[in-house]
Amino acid sequence: MKTKINKSNTAALLFMALCMVIGLAWLPSNQQATAHPHDKTAPSTFYRDAMEDMDELDARFMYAADFEDELDEFELFQGQIDLVQSLLDVVDQVAEIAKKPSLSAVAAVMAAEDYFDEPEEYAAFLNGVLPETKDPTVRRAIYLRLADTYKETDQRDKGLVYLKKLIHDKP
CATH class of the missing domain: 1.20.5 (Single alpha-helices involved in coiled-coils or other helix-helix interfaces)
Incomplete structure (x- = not known):
């Protein structure tokens, strides 16, 4: 069976030849086309x-x-x-x-606890400075510390007195 060469076949052959030339031109000159890297027969790097x-x-x-x-x-x-x-x-x-004077006084109230061996001594100290204290913020800090100290010494009734003062104290 003979194939007739006509214009459409010629164009297709030229296009395929051009694609092959372009494809080979893209390969670097020092490399050859190799098979897939997993093909054990291929000389691959x-x-x-x-x-x-x-x-x-x-x-x-x-x-x-x-x-x-x-x-x-x-x-x-x-x-x-x-x-x-x-x-x-x-x-x-x-x-x-x-x-800030109020903050300094509150810090002193809290630090004073370290100067006493017994909680009762600390409570006595706070009760002693309470009448001289005019700053409402410092008075409330003393009330809080007295309530906590009396709670620690199982004198909850005295602690509740100071908690009530906190609740009713107006700044």
């Missing part, structure tokens, strides 16, 4: 390239392992910086408290 990539990753991990000591030193340094920052924050808070 796929597996060799993969092994080189793994060697490079191993080298990066070894390089990172060398810096563990430096990382520990950095973390220690960062911890020291955090500690200094915390201390500066405490200084700022204390300075802010010291600027």
Whole structure:
């Protein structure tokens, strides 16, 4: 069976030849077209390239392992910086408290508890300074501490007296 060559067949053949030439031109001059990387008969560099990539990753991990000591030193340094920052924050808070008389007095009421061995002694101290205290904020702080102290010493009736004063006290 003979195939007749006509204009449409010629155009198709020229188009296919052009596609082949363009396809071969896209390949780098030093490489040949290879089969699929999983085709064991193909002369491919796929597996060799993969092994080189793994060697490079191993080298990066070894390089990172060398810096563990430096990382520990950095973390220690960062911890020291955090500690200094915390201390500066405490200084700022204390300075802010010291600027305000009511806050300073409330802080003194709370700190005074550490000066006494027994809760009853602390309650006696607070009851002693209460009549001299004119600032309503400080009076309420004393009432709260007295209510808590009496609760700790199982003198709940005395504690309730100070809770009632808190409830009815007008600033």
